[in-house]
Amino acid sequence: MALTATIFKAAVDISDIRRHYYRQHRLTLARHPSETDERMMLRLLAFALFANEELHFSRGLSNDDEPDLWQKSLSGEIELWIELGQPSEKRLKRALGLSKHVVILNYGGQEVQNWQQQFAATIQRESKLTVLSFSPQQSRALAELAQRNLSCQFTFDESSIWVSSQDSTIELQPLWQTEVFLPESSH
Template sequence: MALSATIRKVELQISDIDRNHYASHALTLAQHPSETDERLAARLLAFILHADERLEFGRGLSNEDEPDLWRRDYSGQIEQWIELGQPDESRLRKAAGRSRQVVVLNYSGNPGDVWWSRNAASLKRMKQLTVIDLPHAQVRQLADTLQRTMRLDVLTQDGETQLMGDALQLVLVPTIRHAPPA
């Protein structure tokens, strides 16, 4: 018998002063049986940090042709391709060929450092690649407080994101490891 996904509902009230994005988002996250709570927390944080009315979750771990999250323009072209963890260079090159912007969010601490040190030389040549490190302790804290139904108020200002909910008070300061030249 196959295990089914765990469904989590998250209501976000986002005030992102840095990006001038103020909106409510009602999310339904399907957690694949093989997906850890940490990875699900990282997916939620990826949505929070890049929130947009057209940002969508990909079909998940089983579909290699889609990212973890993506945003398409009104004609269907991919504007933003978001990957979690330490994807293969070939996957990122493929993403770069299909999207205007590629973002990698590392959330695992030291393994992310090792991945970057192995791949930095070739990845730095990708003109549309941004690599962001999420502090592992804060990702773990969010993972530990995940519930089937949650409501979070989110405030982002000056690069700092605050998440506030019934069982959570979290301050997140992502670090940009690599960004395209201006």
């Protein structure tokens, strides 16, 4: 018998001072049986970081041809491809070839450093690539906020991300490996 996805409901309040985006979203996240709370919460964070009416979760882990999140134009072009983890060279090239901008949220400790060293030239060369890295402590703290029915607030300023839930507040300070990419917000 195949395992099914676990459904999480999230009421998300976003206050993004950097790009003047202030909205509430009600989201449904399907956590694949092989996905951890850490990875699922990073997907939610990725949504909050780049939130806009056209940004959507894809089929993610259940489909190798799609990113974790993406934003498409009305004509079907991929405007934003968001990937979690450390994509292979083949996957990174595919993402860069298919979309106008690629964002990678790196997490996982030593694996992050190894990936960054391997792709240092690509990261510096590609103007349409943004890489953010989270320490293991930050991503684990985010994972601890996971609940089946989650209500949380994301507040973004120039250097920090504040995530508040019913029980706690954490501060995240990702390392931006490249220039910060801020998509236009639709008002």
